[in-house]
Every structure is written in C-alpha cells, then in structure tokens.
Amino acid sequence: MIEFKDLRKSFGDKVVLDGVSHVMETGKTNLIIGTSGSGKTVLQKCLVGLFEPDEGEIIYDGVNFTDMVEDERKLLRQQIGMLFQGSALFDSMTVEDNIKFPLDMFTNDNNTTKMKRVNEVLERVNLKDANKKFPAEISGGMKKRVGIARAIVLNPKYLFCDEPNSGLDPKTSMVIDKLIKELTVEFNITTVINTHDMNSVMEIGDNILYMVDGKKEWTGNSQEIIFSDNQQLNEFIFASEFLQDAKHMRMIEAKEGKKG
Amino acid sequence: MNFFTHLGKYLLMLKGMFSKPENAKLYWKEFMHQCADIGVGSLGIVSIISLFMGAVSTVQTAYQLVSPLISKSTIAQIVRDTVILEFAPTLVCIVLAGVIGSKIASELGNMRVSEQIDALEIMGINTKTYLVMPKIAAALVTIPLMVILAMVLGIYGGRFAGSAAGILSTDTFDKGLMESFMPFNVTFALIKAYTFAFFISSIPAYFGYYVTGGSLEIGRSSTKSVVVTCIVILLSDYILAAALL
Ligand SMILES: Nc1ncnc2c1ncn2[C@@H]1O[C@H](COP(=O)(O)OP(=O)(O)O)[C@@H](O)[C@H]1O
Numbered sequence: 001m002i003e004f005k006d007l008r009k010s011f012g013d014k015v016v017l018d019g020v021s022h023v024m025e026t027g028k029t030n031l032i033i034g035t036s037g038s039g040k041t042v043l044q045k046c047l048v049g050l051f052e053p054d055e056g057e058i059i060y061d062g063v064n065f066t067d068m069v070e071d072e073r074k075l076l077r078q079q080i081g082m083l084f085q086g087s088a089l090f091d092s093m094t095v096e097d098n099i100k101f102p103l104d105m106f107t108n109d110n111n112t113t114k115m116k117r118v119n120e121v122l123e124r125v126n127l128k129d130a131n132k133k134f135p136a137e138i139s140g141g142m143k144k145r146v147g148i149a150r151a152i153v154l155n156p157k158y159l160f161c162d163e164p165n166s167g168l169d170p171k172t173s174m175v176i177d178k179l180i181k182e183l184t185v186e187f188n189i190t191t192v193i194n195t196h197d198m199n200s201v202m203e204i205g206d207n208i209l210y211m212v213d214g215k216k217e218w219t220g221n222s223q224e225i226i227f228s229d230n231q232q233l234n235e236f237i238f239a240s241e242f243l244q245d246a247k248h249m250r251m252i253e254a255k256e257g258k259k260g
Numbered sequence: 261m262n263f264f265t266h267l268g269k270y271l272l273m274l275k276g277m278f279s280k281p282e283n284a285k286l287y288w289k290e291f292m293h294q295c296a297d298i299g300v301g302s303l304g305i306v307s308i309i310s311l312f313m314g315a316v317s318t319v320q321t322a323y324q325l326v327s328p329l330i331s332k333s334t335i336a337q338i339v340r341d342t343v344i345l346e347f348a349p350t351l352v353c354i355v356l357a358g359v360i361g362s363k364i365a366s367e368l369g370n371m372r373v374s375e376q377i378d379a380l381e382i383m384g385i386n387t388k389t390y391l392v393m394p395k396i397a398a399a400l401v402t403i404p405l406m407v408i409l410a411m412v413l414g415i416y417g418g419r420f421a422g423s424a425a426g427i428l429s430t431d432t433f434d435k436g437l438m439e440s441f442m443p444f445n446v447t448f449a450l451i452k453a454y455t456f457a458f459f460i461s462s463i464p465a466y467f468g469y470y471v472t473g474g475s476l477e478i479g480r481s482s483t484k485s486v487v488v489t490c491i492v493i494l495l496s497d498y499i500l501a502a503a504l505l
C-alpha cells in the first residue's frame with residue numbers, strides 16, 4: 001500500500017501537483033489518468049523520489065518515504081520496479097544483459113542461477129528469441145516487455161508503469177495490460193499505472209485516480225466510472241460518440257444484470 | 261544559471277560520487293570498460309598528432325635558427341623541451357577534450373534524456389558513483405599514459421623529420437637530446453596531464469549528466485562541454501606554468 005497526502009510540486013511558477021492525496025492498494029492495478037500534461041509522470045516520479053515534492057507525505061506500507069535519507073531510500077528502491085514511458089533500456093547491453101543487470105548488481109548468485117531467472121521472466125512476458133538482440137533492434141512492444149521483465153526480475157513489492165501502452169497498437173496494448181494485471185495479482189504487487197488509454201481504464205481499472213489541473217477530480221473503479229456523472233470525467237473517458245454508445249450499452253447491461 | 265550555480269552543482273556532483281559501490285565487481289568492470297573506451301579509443305589520433313607535431317617543430321626550429329654559431333644539436337634540445345613541456349600535455353589534451361569529452365557528454369546526455377539514469381536510480385544505484393566515477397578514474401589512468409606516449413612519439417617524429425629533410429643526422433639529434441636535460445620537465449608535464457585528465461572527464465560528465473530536454477540538447481551540451489573544457493585547460497596550463505616554472 002502506498003499512501004500519499006497533500007502532495008504539492010511546482011516548477012518555477014507552474015503548479016503541477018496542487019495537493020493530491022490518495023491510497024494505492026496492494027494486489028491491485030492502481031491507475032492515474034488524466035490528459036497529457038496533467039502531471040501523471042510528475043506524480044509518479046515524486047512517489048519514487050526521482051522528483052522531490054515541495055510539500056506532502058508519502059508512506060510505503062507504514063514507512064514514511066519522505067523522511068528517509070538517501071541510503072534508506074536506496075534500500076527501499078530495491079523493492080521497486082519501474083517501467084518507463086520510453087522503456088529506458090540500457091542501449092549498450094543486450095536484452096538478456098538488461099534483465100540480468102539488477103541481478104548482477106544486487107545478488108551474489110552464480111551465473112547459471114541468474115540466467116535461469118532471466119529466462120524465467122522472459123518467458124513470463126512472452127518474449128523468446130530476443131536474448132542476444134540489442135534494444136535498437138527490437139520493436140516498441142518488445143521493448144516494453146523487456147522493460148517489464150527488467151522491472152520484475154528482483155520480485156518487487158511495488159511496480160510503477162508510465163504509460164505502458166503508449167505508442168503500441170490496440171492488440172499489443174491489451175496484451176501488455178493483461179500481463180501487468182496478472183503479475184500484480186500473482187505476486188501481490190502494489191502497481192501504479194499512468195495512462196490515458198480508455199481500454200486500460202475499462203480492463204484493468206481497479207482503483208482509478210483522475211487528475212485535473214494537479215488535483216484529484218474523481219476516484220473509483222472501472223465499474224463506477226460507467227455510472228459516474230462527473231462531466232469532465234465523462235468527456236475525458238468517453239470522448240467519442242462511439243465510446244458514449246459503449247458506455248450506455250454497459251449501463252443497460254449492468255442494470256439488466258442486477259434485475260436478473 | 262550563472263557561473264557560480266554551475267560551479268556549485270559541479271562540486272556537488274563530484275562530492276556525490278564518493279559512496280560505497282553496491283557491487284564492487286560491476287564497478288570494476290565498468291572502470292575497465294571505460295579504460296578501453298577512453299584510452300584505446302584515442303590511441304590512433306594521439307599517435308598521429310604526436311608524430312606530426314614533433315616533425316613540424318624540428319623543421320620550423322631549424323628554419324628559425326639560421327646562425328652558424330649555434331650547433332645543430334640545439335635543434336634537438338628545443339624540440340625535446342617544447343614537446344615535453346607543451347605539445348605532449350597541452351596540445352594532446354586539447355584534442356582529447358574534443359574526442360573524449362564529447363563522447364562522455366553525449367553518452368551521459370543520452371542516458372539522461374532516455375531515462376536510463378532514472379532507471380538506474382530506481383534500482384537503488386547511485387548513478388554519480390556508477391556512471392561518473394569510473395570515467396574520471398579511467399581518464400586519470402589512461403590520459404597521462406597517452407601523454408607519455410605522445411612525448412616519445414613526438415620526439416621520434418622530430419628525429420625522423422630532421423634526417424629525412426637533411427637538417428641534422430639522427431646521431432646529432434640523439435646527442436642533442438642528452439644535452440642539459442631537466443627531469444623536472446617530465447614531472448611538470450605529468451602534473452599537467454593529471455590536472456587536464458580530471459577536467460577532460462569531469463566537466464563533460466557534468467554537462468552530460470545534467471542535460472535537460474530532448475536529443476537536440478545532447479549535441480548542444482556536448483559542444484558546450486568541449487568549449488568549456490578547452491578554456492579550463494588553457495587557463496590551468498597558464499596557472500600551472502606561472503606557479504611551478
Ligand atoms: N522537469 C520538469 N521541469 C519543468 N516542468 C516540468 C518538468 N517535468 C514536467 N514538467 C511540467 O509538468 C507538467 C506535467 O507533466 P507530466 O507529468 O509529464 O504530464 P503527463 O500527465 O503527460 O505525464 C507539464 O506541463 C510539464 O511541462
């Protein structure tokens with residue numbers, strides 16, 4: 001569980017986070033949604049300490065992250081995995097070495113054990129025959145998978161994903177979303193996902209935080225979002241006529257489901 | 261940002277470098293990798309420059325020394341001293357500032373912009389220690405060695421050019437090399453080499469590590485870092501000469 005209270009962050013005059021509070025739950029996919037530039041990345045980077053918030057508190061399972069000194073944070077970070085928007089793979093290393101890197105750095109296992117683990121996670125993210133390739137030689141969707149594999153190789157308790165399906169085709173997006181969801185449930189991870197993808201919201205939205213102008217505008221799950229009468233939220237999520245129709249269909253289905 | 265903000269941030273980066281490595285073996289590997297990258301990668305250019313600068317200084321010194329009263333072996337002395345005192349350390353380091361400096365700045369800049377540095381931080385790695393320290397250490401080991409190589413090759417180039425152009429025989433040149441040799445000159449050149457090596461690695465590292473923005477900024481800050489490094493080298497060259505000679 002990650003709890004944050006009244007987070008504030010500005011860059012110069014520009015207020016990006018204007019007092020956001022929320023609880024990210026364990027074993028669930030927690031979504032941060034909002035338009036581009038609404039501060040999703042900044043919020044996520046504040047949560048992991050890549051940005052220092054101006055004000056507010058961040059608490060990881062009862063431990064206050066804000067008060068930690070650098071060395072304590074380094075220890076906690078070994079339990080954090082992060083998938084970056086551009087995957088952030090090390091381009092001087094092969095796929096295999098990218099994933100092995102955290103193991104090399106933080107474990108004393110021998111090479112056979114480490115390679116076994118590497119192949120395990122590669123299989124888990126459905127990536128084969130790419131072991132010896134360099135990041136420049138693989139597609140965007142594959143990069144994301146490698147990014148996920150690298151993020152989970154040390155069995156993290158917390159997983160952060162910044163727009164895991166931006167730049168991917170709808171089918172690959174779904175696969176990645178599903179994968180993240182499965183991992184979250186399987187290993188009881190506290191997963192935080194930034195997205196503005198409508199499909200993700202409906203498919204894996206266990207706990208959604210909708211941000212507007214650096215503030216919490218709405219919160220709920222993918223069921224509740226259908227029935228929400230928050231106008232801004234509706235305009236953001238169900239942006240096209242097609243999606244509005246889909247929403248109404250779902251509402252009708254849900255009502256009939258209740259009756260029957 | 262003004263000069264003092266940059267200086268403060270630069271010093272803080274250097275201070276932040278000193279922390280316990282998470283895994284000594286990987287740090288060692290990174291250090292060796294950097295030695296190969298910085299040292300072996302620049303050997304070719306250093307050799308070529310050194311040979312030619314020695315050759316040119318022999319020819320030009322001979323051209324300037326027209327008096328029959330001065331013995332030919334003096335040419336060798338002059339070539340030896342200019343190569344050891346100035347050409348090998350300063351000229352070579354200026355070139356290395358371009359070659360190595362731009363490589364360091366763009367490598368780190370690319371890692372920053374593509375969030376690879378963030379990815380390392382998130383794993384719980386001190387990136388100043390892991391990325392910057394091995395580069396500075398490798399520069400401190402390899403650049404002075406290259407400066408020594410430049411001295412040898414520079415003098416050899418001068419010796420070769422002297423005989424090839426019929427200015428002085430290799431025997432006369434060798435005799436001149438032994439005359440009034442001051443070992444301190446070599447020490448002084450090495451002091452310069454260590455000082456410059458530190459700047460050549462740390463200044464571009466600073467510019468690369470703190471790049472903000474997109475890939476355009478990487479090129480810009482890499483160029484800026486080379487310019488700043490060159491100016492700092494020339495300035496410290498003057499200060500060292502004034503203080504120690
Ligand atoms: N390092 C930074 N310096 C200054 N402004 C920034 C920085 N990072 C983000 N911002 C600003 O913060 C706002 C939110 O950005 P971001 O969190 O990246 O949005 P998104 O919701 O699309 O992820 C943007 O207006 C952006 O310009």
Ligand SMILES: [Mg+2]
Nearest residue numbers: 040041085162
């Ligand atoms: Mg973003």
